[in-house]
Amino acid sequence: MSKVKPAPLPPDTTIGGYRIIRKVAAGGFGLVYLALDSEGQQVAVKEYLPSSLATRAPGELLPQVQSEKLSLYRLGLKSFFEEGRSLAQISHPSVVSVLNFFRENETVYMVMNYLEGAALQDFIVTARDQKKSKVFRESTIRSLFDEILRGLRIVHQHKMLHLDIKPANIFITDDNRSVLIDFGAAREVLSKEGNFIRPMYTPGFAAPEMYRRDASMGPWTDIYAIGACIYACMQGYPPNEAPQRLEKDRITTSLARLRGVYSDNLIEVVEWCMSLDPLSRPQSVFALQKELSREGERRYTKLTVTEKVRMQFDSMVSETKKTVMGGATAPAAGKPK
Incomplete structure (x- = not known):
């Protein structure tokens, strides 16, 4: 119950x-x-x-x-x-x-x-359901996160961390402002001190260090979540959660499918932000802002035929595994008609 x-x-x-x-x-x-x-x-x-x-x-x-x-x-x-x-x-x-x-x-x-508008999450779901090759235009992603990073930089300057950045906590107001809402510091204190069965952080957007009680968190922890939010704006779905990625990381493969759709620079920025090792990420919002503003270097590398075939094959293998696993558990799901 x-x-x-x-x-x-x-x-x-x-x-x-x-x-x-x-x-x-x-x-x-x-x-x-x-x-x-x-x-x-x-x-x-x-x-x-x-x-x-x-x-x-x-x-x-x-x-x-x-x-x-x-x-x-x-x-x-x-x-x-x-x-x-x-x-x-x-x-x-x-x-x-x-x-x-x-x-x-x-x-x-x-x-x-009191803000009037909708969460970025709602926009992602709406755009994804339209089934276009791009969930959001690159210029939209860059301008949206430029605003959010300006705010996050001030937060970090005040020695604060957000700790729960995700599309549901980025609010787009009716007058087209992007606002960070629902900070998660108190939530983080409880998840570290309490022995809860369900985690209080959001899978896919929480950095690997948030899963460990002894890990130190800093600006790089919020930066991981920013990368995951940009990923969601590109893919229409959140990335795999950090523990899954530590076992088998598919982020590079997933982002490679977007080559030619989004610039190499944007794809590299997301990979950089979402490095599993905190020290391999941008260590400050300023470092990320600097890279994200380099619009002059927007090269688009298209996938070769060989790469497309290899990805299709990997995708088929992955789907087959899911079907086999799903078939193995199906009888327990409910009574046959």
């Missing part, structure tokens, strides 16, 4: 001077509401309420936390509060604006600008 998720705050609840209108999003880590401030302006209010540690009954304000989970709950709470404090000091069009943060109802709330 699946665990019951904490109930959202009821509409018209007032917290910290903000009136809740409705819940707009919920994740494993908390809830986001549309609310109105004292002047009637729309704001987004994010509530710390990790479903793995806390519950809340419908109509209630206070979360219920079991005594054995309390220390972990408070650890995440502290990290969430510190994240709000740090983000409130950052003012950049490509980073979500934190207007206020406060403690109430034995939890913490972060008040942000």
